[in-house]
Amino acid sequence: xxxxxxxxxxxxxxxxxxxxxxxxxxxxxxxxxxxxxxxxxxxxxxxxxxxxxxxxxxxxxxxxxxxxxxxxxxxxxxxxxxxxxxxxxxxxxxxxxxxxxxxxxxxxxxxxxxxxxxxxxxxxxxxxxxxxxxxxxxxxxxxxxx
Numbered sequence: 001x002x003x004x005x006x007x008x009x010x011x012x013x014x015x016x017x018x019x020x021x022x023x024x025x026x027x028x029x030x031x032x033x034x035x036x037x038x039x040x041x042x043x044x045x046x047x048x049x050x051x052x053x054x055x056x057x058x059x060x061x062x063x064x065x066x067x068x069x070x071x072x073x074x075x076x077x078x079x080x081x082x083x084x085x086x087x088x089x090x091x092x093x094x095x096x097x098x099x100x101x102x103x104x105x106x107x108x109x110x111x112x113x114x115x116x117x118x119x120x121x122x123x124x125x126x127x128x129x130x131x132x133x134x135x136x137x138x139x140x141x142x143x144x145x146x
Contacts, residue, residue, distance in 0.1 A: 014141075018138075018141075021122075024122075025118070025119075025122060026040060028118045028121070028122070029043075029115055029118050032111075032114035032115065032117065032118055033111060033114065033115070036107060036110060036111050036114070037081075038107070038111055039074075041064050041066050041070065041071070041074045042074050042077065042078055043108075043111050043115065044063065044064035044065075045060050045064055045071070045074050045075065045078060045084075046078070046083065046084075046100060046104060046107065046108040046111065047108065047111075047112065048060055048063045048064065049084065049098055049099065049100050049104075050100060050105065050108055053097075053098075053099045053100070054097035054098065054099060055097070055098065056097065056098075057071050057072055057075060057098075058071075060074075060075070060098070075098060078104070082101055082103050082104075083100065083101055083103055083104035083107055084098050084099060084100050084101055084104050085098070085099050085100075085101055086098045
């Protein structure tokens with residue numbers, strides 16, 4: 001008879017503690033984004049567009065970890081609020097390249113500062129070397145599962 005391995009103590013499970021950290025980070029980020037009237041996917045979309053203007057909806061969805069349908073709603077909402085522009089018709093193909101408006105850039109600057117503050121709070125008790133090690137280890141874990 002084969003012995004089945006069980007998870008054991010949750011606080012000793014890397015996956016469980018990682019999920020706890022992820023949930024705490026998301027909650028803290030949502031808290032600082034709320035006064036800016038931004039959701040996490042909206043913030044992610046603005047951040048991604050600031051780094052690579054003209055990305056398609058599908059590219060943005062992958063980068064923000066949401067479905068294409070959800071990203072279309074995010075884009076529509078940000079466009080309606082004047083934070084980004086999208087052409088009515090695609091120059092080629094079906095993708096509508098998207099760019100931030102000046103108001104979108106301004107909102108993103110405030111949001112990015114708030115999010116950086118959350119991340120700094122999260123790692124404040126770690127040394128710079130520990131932060132770099134953590135980053136490498138998390139990237140290794142993500143790569144192992146992709």
